[in-house]
Amino acid sequence: MPDETILYVCTTCRAEGDTSETRAGARLLAALKQQAAGTQAPRIEGVECLSVCKRPCTVAVASPGRWTYVYGDLDAEASAQTILAGIGLYAGTADGIVPWRERPEAFRKGVVARIPPFTRPTDTP
Numbered sequence: 001m002p003d004e005t006i007l008y009v010c011t012t013c014r015a016e017g018d019t020s021e022t023r024a025g026a027r028l029l030a031a032l033k034q035q036a037a038g039t040q041a042p043r044i045e046g047v048e049c050l051s052v053c054k055r056p057c058t059v060a061v062a063s064p065g066r067w068t069y070v071y072g073d074l075d076a077e078a079s080a081q082t083i084l085a086g087i088g089l090y091a092g093t094a095d096g097i098v099p100w101r102e103r104p105e106a107f108r109k110g111v112v113a114r115i116p117p118f119t120r121p122t123d124t125p
Contacts, residue, residue, distance in 0.1 A: 004063060005043070005066075005090065006043045006045060006061070006062050006063065007061050007083070008045055008046075008047045008062070009028055009029040009032060009045070009057075009059050010048075010049060010050040011029055012026075012048050013025030013050075013052075013056035013057040013076075015057070026046070027076040028057045028059075029044070029046045031076065032044050032080045032083060032084065035084055036084060041088075042087055052070065055073050055112060056074075057072070057074040057075070058070065058074070059074060059083060061090050063091070066093065066095055068113075069113070071086075071110040073106075073110040083104075085104055086098070086103060086104045
């Protein structure tokens with residue numbers, strides 16, 4: 001069974017000057033779910049805060065044994081297709097590292113953090 005890739009979307013992100021009742025992050029989550037409907041897209045989950053408030057909209061992609069990435073500066077209305085394409089590339093790797101030139105431009109410019117895979121300490125005498 002392959003490891004599951006999960007896309008986390010900050011639903012509390014609000015772009016500067018955005019006074020909409022529905023926050024940009026929530027709109028991005030809805031757009032991603034709509035774009036992914038009927039496809040083999042990864043699991044998409046909304047989360048209340050990714051603590052990257054100065055770079056909305058923000059998403060994180062994670063999978064067991066792979067690097068986790070956090071991306072910001074994404075457009076709530078226009079980024080869904082780009083995000084899903086980038087996450088598809090991520091899911092196709094063994095370690096989560098997509099070669100720089102193959103990443104969508106929004107991911108090259110919007111990377112906030114790259115977090116190493118979680119490993120359990122080995123039992124050593």
